[in-house]
Amino acid sequence: MQLLTYIEKHTQLPKKGIENTIELLNADCTIPFISRYRKERTGNLDEVQVGTIVQLKEQYETLEKRKKAIIKAVDEQGVLTTALQQNFENAEDLTSLEDLYLPYKKSKKTKAEVARKNGLEPLAKIIMAQRQDVIEFTASKYLSAVIKNEDDALEGARHIIAEWINERTDVRNAIRSQLARFAQITTKVISTKKEEEKAQKYRDYFDWSEPLNKCPSHRLLAILRAESEKFIRVKITLDDERLIDRIKNRIIKTNNECGQQIDLSIDDAYKRLLFPSLTNELLKAAKEKADDAAITVFSNNLRQLLLGAPLGEKRILAIDPGFRTGCKLVCLDENGNLVHNETIYPHAPQNDFTGAVKKLSSLANAYKIEAIAIGNGTASRETEQLVKKVIFNNPVEVFVVSEAGASIYSASKIAREEFPNYDVTVRGAVSIGRRLADPLAELVKIDPKSIGVGQYQHDVDQTKLKTSLDMVVESCVNMVGVNINTASVPLLSYVSGIGAKLAENIVAQRKEKGAFKSRQEILDVPRLGGKAFEQGAAFLRIKNAENPLDDSAVHPESYGIVKKMALDNNTEIATLIGNKSVLKEIDLAKYCTNDVGLPTLKDIRSELEKPGLDRREKAKVFTFDQNITSITDLRSGQLLPGIVNNITNFGCFVDIGIKESGLIHVSNLSDSFVKDVNEHVHLHQQIIVKVLDVDVQRKRIQLKLHN
Template sequence: AEWISERSDIRNYIRQQIARSGTLATKVIKSKKEEEKAQKYKDYFDWEENLTRMPSHRFLAIQRAESEGFIRVKVEIDQERTLQKMEDRLLKSSGDTAAQLSIAIKDAYKRLILPSLSNEALQNAKAKADEAAIDVFAKNLKQLLLGSPLGEKRVLAIDPGFRTGCKIVCLDEYGTLKHNETIYPHPPKNDAKGAIKKISTLAEAYKIEAIAIGNGTASRETEQLIKRIHFKNELQVFVVSEAGASIYSASKIAREEFPNYDATVRGSISIGRRLQDPLAELVKIDPKSIGVGQYQHDVDQSKLKQSLDVVVESGVNAVGVNLNTASKSLLSYVSGIGEKLAENVMAYRAEHGAFKKRSELKKVPRLGEKAFVQSAGFLRIKNGKHPLDDSAVHPERYALVEQMAKDQGKTLEDLVGNKAVLGQIVLEKYTNEDVGLPTLKDILSELEKPGLDIREKAKVFTFNQNIKTIDDLHAGQLLPGIVNNITNFGCFVDVGIKESGLIHVSNLADEFVSDVNKHVHLHEQIIVEVLEVDLPRKRIQLKLYKKK
């Protein structure tokens, strides 16, 4: 049997059979069948599907169900046909040894070859599924990081709760904590009157421009409370995703930022800052804890980290970083900086005050010419000494832009943002060995709108106030919702209750959908139609009705 199992022609034949027609078959473990945790895997209690064509999300779900001990999994091929092929190759006569050799062939197939090649096929399928899941996660993370910022506004942030109360913080336009306390408007204390008075007083005292409410427990009740308050100035009210806020609040980064405050205060600060600038706040959290993607804890962790780090770095560099307000976490993702240099930049800023111009970076200890060349174009200085310091134009191209301004008879200040004058520049005049036409076109487009944030501005959103729990849903309803996760098989939508609903790919559009991201994006505001509500399993099937 061992001699047979080591024959490469036999192994290659069976390997090909698994790749072409191998199926993944599952069977439920009877003793676990009725357990509550097992019910989410009910679809896979008795499942069979071609292994090669199985979607990645289904393979990972089956793997998780197996690892949690609810099902058994095996790879199957046509045993009778395979054994016949093996015998055709190995049995050369019908002599006395043929019967024993036939037994050895079956033993080699069942005991040695099939288990070995099944594991190999499952590992290949896992690698393929990991790749697809990581790709989806990376796309989601990019959309999340480039989510709409409110900008530099004074925010009152609330981390809602019932028994433990609602934690309130007031932040200035730079995200600096100015005040914190706890109110108890909900059961069991029910001090709504005192809470309204307190919020109203704080909003006026700290000149609050917007309110951020975490979307966890008591979120809807807190939002309704806020809407009862008559503020002197009109305030925008936003419901903000809390995903990962508790991870951040207990992290080393949070303890370093706010050593004198407990985790609940840090969590509220994170909610408020997420509204001001999602990118700046989310880079402080392990991407796996942000709550987008699926099966992120089941995929290859080193590949996942590598992919997500690239996404975060490209997101940070695409938006640019305010050198005088950025945290260490944000600075460390800027090309050429890294964690150690980010610490040095922070220390220099603390000692010498705000940077007045980009060239000052060269005075930061250990930040040499190479790091400066890599990072300078991504770092912005608002209201600095040089007009190009708040743009993506790299310092090494300042002389070129100054020459353009001189040729047009303008100062740099007159050139920047002046579309009429910029339109008269003949770029071909400025090409040389170092600078080509594509680079010059990029510089010109940046000069038209220097320092402009590529992200959309945050928009206010309101859920249907009559929908409080899954019991309030029924087929045919049209509801406003926010896309809160995207997968290969569809997207999940928050309609204002604990459970998110699923828009399957087949319900996203009338035509075939190959890429969910082409039809919806993360945190997009949409209108959905309720198709089906499965109360026992708490599942909601939705259809995309229209975009808002």
């Protein structure tokens, strides 16, 4: 099967679009570039569709690599025939390929192999022929120094027959079908661990059973985690008597002694080989499916977080709150540069409330602070109340900012390189302030797994998780665009076609020669050639450039088209930009060429109407209920303001201003059926919730979305 046919079979995408996308990928083009600037070639495929082609291409290449390895291994055994090779090459997935390979995947330690070495395979063939009514006499001919009696001979023959049955594709597929439909997952607590404190969060699974195909992804991952932590035992069970009988009816043709031996062989094959192997396969597939679901949720959350509302270029005073160690203060200019830092001690044990108020007021005045960002960790609520009592000379907005992952960033190599002369506490406060100004620019510096918007992220396939999250970050960065003259190395590294090394070279060039004045100057960066420029230039923005298109999403390859549009309308490019009335009247068909069609021209016109438009919302001030400071203050029926801080398949978690987040179960998001949690809430959304139940001992809060 060819790559194009493979992708066509797994998608509903047009053949020409798939073919051209594959060509572009083979030419080292990126997903953001292809989906944005090669629409004519792909048939206007979007980023998700191009990403699907990438994934299927990788799956196909993995399958083909495995086929080659198997064909080589079988050939080395000297048993590869033309027909067998054809069967391997025609396999459409890894499962069927491995089934075909199973008879040639011998281990010298199997019971069947030992029996073969003892010369019992001919006896096994005689039994399988099912022609002899009495088999013991025939078995006596196979006695030896190792095979002492007829029972030993028949047992060895049965081991060989059991292996043959195990290798039958029809039998394996019949069992697979039954397992997929009827398998139960059952759990039992390990009695010696039942009372352990850490085991209590898995209490629901101390005695649990349900159909595996009905087990939600989050529950399966929780069960498997409990098993890995050795609190429970997990079994896959099946009511299998009818299934075994069906297998016997398929294989046994007589009621003679040969048939009886095969009957025993089938029982052995099922219990010792088929059921353990296929239940492991089933559980592995279920785990992979659960991983995919968890990764999808994590990816969706990460996208929402990265595209969170930025405050923009404001002078910010950021506070990393604390009790005993004090509150770390940093003042940042409108570009996020650190201009001042110190510590105040308004809370116990020092209780310097008055001094803290004076200091906050003086710093706000001295550095013309426009907004204050307070981390949402320890002492956050107390610090927020302190700040709101300060009288500022000018209006100052106060925001509570998630500090998840800030400690990871502050101790990282990136942070040390950015602030080599400051300790981790100062770096953490800077990160909090910068997150308010631009969440995307700051959060790309942190491992997404440390940001706190996923679930079971340490239990899922880590390679698959990293690939998915990297694609999300790349997508978000390129969707928003990057100011090349202010962006950090981590942010630049996610720009289409750039990568870590070129990002370092860009920053080094910027430090040595000053700000880039045009996109053309990007080509002067060492090792940044024409291909990288083609892939990345349109995502790199230059403020106040001589050519205003350098601060837009218009690709440099299309500058000539815009210039012609301006000339045709007797105006300059700068005047054409933003002039909706003129742009609306332009006949785009006039500018179509063999390479540029209406999809690209419509994108150009849309960009010219609002060049460099940031599609993200603007940050909004939010205030928690000041009367709620701990879980003990909660009562059923209360209506409280909250912020969605995590989304899962079973609901969403909400920050209501205390240490513990509350859960809105999917059933409490709406009075009607909820298919997708994201259709009702999004990350960092400000909502009103109703308290349904509070379990102080287990620190669990049940909420309902209040409309």
